[in-house]
Amino acid sequence: MIDINSIISEMTTEGSQVIIPLIQQMLGLLPDIPMIKLMVSFILWKPIFAALICPGFSTLGILLLFFPWIERKLCARIQWRVGPREVVRWLGGIIQLLADTLKFIFQEVIIHKDAHKFYFLQFPLLTFIPALLPILFVNIASADAEYPLVAIQSPYAIQIMLALICLFPVFILGMGWASNSRYAFIGTVREAFMYFAYEVPFIIAVLAMIILFGTSGSVAITEWQSTWWRWGIICNPFAALAFFIGSAMATSRLPFEIPEADQEVAFGPFVEYSGIGFGLVYIVCYEKMYVLSALMTMLFLGGGNGPYIAPLGDLSGAVWFLLKTIIVMTTLAILRPIYPRYRLDQGLGMGWSAILFLALIALVLSIIMRSVGMVL
Amino acid sequence: MEEGEKNRNIRILHSGVFTPLRRWGTKWSLWPCHFVTSCCGVELAHAFACGFDGERLGTLNMGIARQANFIIVEGTITRKMAPALRIVWEQMPDPKFVNVIGACGQRGGIFWNSYNIVHPSDVVPVDFFIPGCPITPEGLLRGVRAVQEKIEGRDRTTIEFKHVDLPSVEKEEHRVPTTPKIFAPTPAIRVDVPREVDWDFGKEVVNNLKAQLGGLYNSIAITDKNRIAIKTTPENLMEVARKLSDSMGIDHVKNVNVIDVAHERKFIVEYMVSGYSKELMPVIITIFTEIGRETEAEAEPGFPSLTPLWESANYSEREMHDFFGVSFEGNKGMNEKFLLAPDTPEYPLRKDFKVEEELYVLEEGVPLAPTIKPPEELTMPVSEETLDEAEKNDEMVACIGPHHPGSGHLRWIMRLKGDVIVEVNPDPGYVHRSMEKLAENRLYIQNVPLFERANISDPINMNLGYVRAIENALGVEVPERAKYLRTIMAELSRIGAFFYDAGIFSLFTGHSTGFMYVWAIREMILEAIVRMTGSRCTPSFIIPGGIRRDISDDVLELTRNFTFAIDTRLRKFEDIFVTNPVFIARTKGVGVLTREDAIRCGIVGPFLRASGVEYDIRKAEPYEVYDQLDWEATTGDAGDCLGRFLGRLEEIKQSVGIVRQAVDAVKGMPRGNVISEEILGEYKEVSDDIRGYFFRVYGNLVLPKGEWTSITEASRGTLLYSIISDGESNVPYRVRVVTPCWMNLRGIIEASKGERVADFWTVYGSFGYFPPEADR
Incomplete structure (x- = not known):
């Protein structure tokens, strides 16, 4: 039996509402109708706000709508081109992805006769589970804030996020298997190999940070990095580098765009997807990027820490957090026009030699720093 | 083609709910699966590279049928390619659109009476035809806009024409050109006519x-x-x-x-x-x-x-x-058949197989071009032997192409053992347009534009080789100024072709920026050729005895300035691509051909030189003014992908030097006289500009009896033309063209053996393989 009253009282206790001075006046003007009041307080209830607005669903949606445009435009500028522009000329083509999305939605979905129909259709949807769930554990409040802004508070947040992120390739393998096409097979096997290449150093790099922080709760980590010289990237740059390269591998960015190399295996696991099916896998790649960038921001770039912006109140941390996340995403995106593609065996070799070595150095460094207590 | 396919896509777009959203989304998100079928693909690449940037319109080149909704058919569809076109079209999700670019895609263009072509409109429903041979990038983008307007609901049926009264001119009768073709009924063919030479x-x-x-x-x-x-x-x-x-x-x-x-x-x-x-x-x-x-x-x-x-x-x-x-x-x-499709006529180059004759005067009721039936079979089988052998050895057979983002226009049948290539079997001929047969039915001079179409990324050298064979037969000495101008153009064309290869290579290694950078440089080279000749890719400017018309000094000065601009941009390209550690890791030591292997496989040109053979026809048998200029042939010893690529980069620098020297030399020469007087005969007054006298001078060209072979150093290697003349007809009895890419095909197969799957594209890219040139 759910006790509505206790939930309402929990919603309205001090510190559980998001306070934004900029719109507080406006909220005050709302008539004292119980329903509206309740709904507004529900949305501004911190766990719900984190899950639905920021860094959760809405932020993700807006980012996904504009980030591919940013990426294409950035690539185009590096390549002496203009990039998407004519769609709404006075906006500079900024809603290009909206047009693409509408096209995908209304396009025919082809399921070829050799495909395993059931799995072929469900895997693009299922991929959203490991892509969306890690966001629930992201804390975007700054260390100064009295109360965190996070959907689920857990002392094991980082481990859970890591576990969900490592689930990703399973779904891609499933897609390739269900597609039943030779390019998809080759691409799937490549995906599996790349998974082996990055997973171990990636996990070790995160482990190094957990050892350094002495905690794996997202709130505690933000508090630990309260000043800029205590940010993870400064305390343990090796871990940051290993993590960054690992994320580039995990998101199939160039130079590690090996599983879906379009000149070689024609988008590998996704070769048979059309219409909204392809739209989903196209989007899910960016989602993966968002999650990994958010994790990088949390672990290495101080999370929501930054100068306090008074009018934004609790959202001040969110602004800094998003800014850092977008910078990481852009850095990942900018790899595309700069690097050619490694071969599969070279990617594997790097994963098991250079990057693993980097991660191990990071681990040792963390242990030393922790035991000596240099920064604690 | 089934009934009711025409405009089906528009009906889909205009039915159901959310129609305006649907139309708007489709309009701004036309993703072409670039169906690169022949030479127009070069201009397509220009349209989507940084010169014109087709991505402005929201069109993203996709290359994979399932995810694209728009086919741009680039030029000729051969009998072998037609099933592929149909398959790709059927794989695409609705609503889908088709644009056909280039003259060959409409009624066959210059290859209209070839035995191996099909009209794309018989195979798939076409929305727009864009004329030109090749089309310009502007034309292509205009075609994309036309499709967008069609999606919005505007169509050519809704265009309103303005009615004007023009003063009628008395219609003259159609005049048949004054040079009909003369075929000797029983020609005496000898290939060993002895000749007294000082040798x-x-x-x-x-x-x-x-x-x-x-x-x-x-x-x-x-x-x-x-x-x-x-x-x-x-x-x-x-x-x-x-x-x-x-x-x-x-x-x-x-x-x-x-x-x-x-x-x-x-x-x-x-x-x-x-x-x-x-x-x-x-x-x-x-x-x-x-x-x-x-x-x-x-x-x-x-x-x-x-x-x-x-x-x-x-x-x-x-x-x-x-x-x-x-x-x-x-x-x-x-x-088994190699170049030809299963339904191509048997033994087409035998003399008893006749192609359709050209009609100068259209008669009532006679169709404009031959009606060609599209192929009915939609399968493209792989030979049983390959499949059996693969099964026996527990290997996987993967077919790359003919429509694949990284296949070019031919099919590679790969036998893979894990990630290692056991063997690659080529299946060429998807762009075989039967140039050799068509040449037997056209005047000598009409074959100049025909052979140029073999490779529009390197047109001038294609042209030069054929013309040199004729000049050699006639014993014509080309004026000095014309020789220099030909050299300038040939070298520009060579630079352009090498940049083309570099661009494709960088694309194959996944580096699109390198592609864009070199395409920007190509844009400058094409601009120089346009100012000289008036055409971007197919100038047909070199004619027996000289060049069509003199080139002014300011254009030459501009060309010289371009060479400095090329230098600067080439450095930027080297910074981002050539010195890129990932690129070097991918290419160094990959696809090695030793000197012996290279000679055994018969590969030619810069690829042979990269394996250590010092063979450059410009040095071995100098033609034009190559022996009077200061340059060096480049050779290397590595014989790997990186060596082949760096060798050509070095050749670009040498070619730039040749252009500069030649421009300096030409500027000091008196103007005029660019066509040999021996060939002009009584029309000596047009020696600086042939316009208006072309067929009078060249229409009745007859070569002396015998076989006339010329070898030319085209950009990708030895280009061999062998013309067999009977001494009576004004059409060649047989023309044999061996293009460098055709010879290099064997090298690709050999070099990719035992490498990893991803390395196949490195090897392929490093060979600068241009399928229309190979298939002719």
Whole structure:
């Protein structure tokens, strides 16, 4: 039996509402109708706000709508081109992805006769589970804030996020298997190999940070990095580098765009997807990027820490957090026009030699720093 | 094509709910699966590169049928390609649109009476045709806009025309051109017409040969400078070849040719061979025999193959088998078609297969072009042997192409063991447009634009090679100024082709920025060629005896300035791509061809030089003004993908130097007189500009009897034209073209053996393979 009253009282206790001075006046003007009041307080209830607005669903949606445009435009500028522009000329083509999305939605979905129909259709949807769930554990409040802004508070947040992120390739393998096409097979096997290449150093790099922080709760980590010289990237740059390269591998960015190399295996696991099916896998790649960038921001770039912006109140941390996340995403995106593609065996070799070595150095460094207590 | 397919996509877009959203989304998100079928693909690449940037319109080149909704058919669809076009169209999700660009896609263009083409409109429903040969990038983008307008609901049926009254002009009668074609009814075909030339080394070689071959030959003659013809019998052929190989060091075959002499009921089969030792480099020895032409019996006339001795003859022999039905015994590929499609007419190059004649005057009721039935079979089978062998050895067979983002326009049948390539079997001929057959039915001068279309990324060298064969036959000396101008254009064209290769290479290694950078440089080169000749890719500017018209000094000055701009941009390209550690890791030591392997496979040009053979025709047998300018041929020893690529980058720098020197030399010369007076005859006053007198001068060109072979250093290697004339007709009896890419195909196969799957594209990109040039 759910006790509505206790939930309402929990919603309205001090510190559980998001306070934004900029719109507080406006909220005050709302008539004292119980329903509206309740709904507004529900949305501004911190766990719900984190899950639905920021860094959760809405932020993700807006980012996904504009980030591919940013990426294409950035690539185009590096390549002496203009990039998407004519769609709404006075906006500079900024809603290009909206047009693409509408096209995908209304396009025919082809399921070829050799495909395993059931799995072929469900895997693009299922991929959203490991892509969306890690966001629930992201804390975007700054260390100064009295109360965190996070959907689920857990002392094991980082481990859970890591576990969900490592689930990703399973779904891609499933897609390739269900597609039943030779390019998809080759691409799937490549995906599996790349998974082996990055997973171990990636996990070790995160482990190094957990050892350094002495905690794996997202709130505690933000508090630990309260000043800029205590940010993870400064305390343990090796871990940051290993993590960054690992994320580039995990998101199939160039130079590690090996599983879906379009000149070689024609988008590998996704070769048979059309219409909204392809739209989903196209989007899910960016989602993966968002999650990994958010994790990088949390672990290495101080999370929501930054100068306090008074009018934004609790959202001040969110602004800094998003800014850092977008910078990481852009850095990942900018790899595309700069690097050619490694071969599969070279990617594997790097994963098991250079990057693993980097991660191990990071681990040792963390242990030393922790035991000596240099920064604690 | 089924009924009701036309405008089906528009009906889909205009039905159901959310129609405006649906139309808007589709309009701004037309993703073309670029169906690169022939040379127009070069201009498509220009349209989507940084010069014109088609991505502005929201069109993202996708390359994969399932995710695209728009086909841009680039030029010719051959019988072999037509099933692929249909399959790709059917794989695409609705609503889908088709644009056909280039003249070949409409009624065949310059190849209209070829035996191997199909009209794309018979295969798939077409939304818009964009004319031009090739189209310009502007035209292509205009076509994209046209589709967008069509999606919005505007169509050409809704365009309102303004009615105006024009003063009517009295209509003149259609005049037939004054030069009808003359075909000799029973031409006397000889390929060894002896000729007195001043060539001491040749006499020495002939004496040597006579002593060594003993009774194995019928006759030996010097047919021209650096050309020797040996006549022998089919039985003795192998023995003669072995003797040449052992004692003289002849190590490769440049050409395998069959000439059908139908009225004498015989085939002449000839092998053009040469060696890469210093003194033999410019020499071409033709070994030929005559065999009976069986017309009654079912069996194909047999002939001993030289492939066991010279591997480089392999693919050309298979090609000749397709064309003439001569079975080369000892070559393994004789039981299947190689270049031609299953439904192409049998033995199309035999003289009793006639192509449709050109009509100058259109008559009532006569259709404009031949009606060609599209193929009914939509399967593209792989040979049983390959599949069986793969199954036996537990391998996977993967077909790459003919429509694949990284296949080019041919099919590679790969046998894979894990991630390692066991063998790649090529399946070329998807752009085979039967140039050799068409050339037999056109005037000598009409073949200039025809052969240029073989490779529009390097048009001037294609043109130059053919013209040089004619000039050689007629004994025409080209004026000095014209020689310099030809050299400038040929080198610009070479730079352009090398940049083309570099762009494709960077795309194949996944680096789109490198592609964009070099395409920007190509844009400048094309601009220079436009200002000189008036055409971006197909100028047909070089004609027998000189060039069409003189080029002014300010255009030359502009060209010189461009070379400095190329330098700057080339440095930027090197910064981002050539010195990129990932690129070096991918290419160094990959796809190595040793000197012996390279010669055995018969690869040519910069790729042969990268394996350490110092063979550059511009040095070995200098033509134009290459011997008067200061430059060096580049060679390397590595023979890997990186070496092949860096060698060509170095050649670009040499070519830039040649252009600068030649421009400086031309500016000091008096203007005018760019066409040889020997060829102009009574029209000497047009020696600086041929316009208006073209057919009067060139219409009745007849070459002396015999075989006229020219070798030219085209950008990708040795380009060989061999024209056989009967001395009476004003059309060639047979023209044989061996393009460098055709010879290099064997090299790609050899170099990719035992490499990893991803390395196939590195090898392929490093060879600068241009399928229309290979398939002709």
